[in-house]
Amino acid sequence: MTIELFILLFAGLLALSLALCWLDHRHGWQWMDWLNGKVSSPFRKSDSPCNSQKKDQTIGQLEERIRVLERIVTEPAYELNRELERLKEKGR
Structure with a gap:
């Protein structure tokens, strides 16, 4: 037993x-x-304040990069160059 x-x-x-x-x-x-x-x-999550600050910093950097890319893509010169390239490709 x-x-x-x-x-x-x-x-x-x-x-x-x-x-x-x-x-x-x-x-x-x-x-x-x-x-x-x-x-x-x-029941406390394991995110330390240091880790949270690092995440916030990374998110801030990524947001700034997205803003720069949006500025580049919405410029009229960028649109014009893209349209010219598309027309060159059609002509070939």
């Missing part, structure tokens, strides 16, 4: 561990880190 109980206990702990790992991955709850004493709250 003890071997069956040991196997049942082991299977239950394994199932619980897998469920917690899945919840960590799916919702970012950090249950396994909390159980290991690495975080104070399992």
Whole structure:
């Protein structure tokens, strides 16, 4: 009877561990880190302020690049050059 109980206990702990790992991955709850004493709250997201600042900086840079590209594409000279190239291609 003890071997069956040991196997049942082991299977239950394994199932619980897998469920917690899945919840960590799916919702970012950090249950396994909390159980290991690495975080104070399992429901706090793992984004640090430093990481958030880096993301904000990258987003700002990308927005600026998009503004520059929009300016280039909407210039009349760009449209004229594109139309001339299209006509040259048709003539060939």
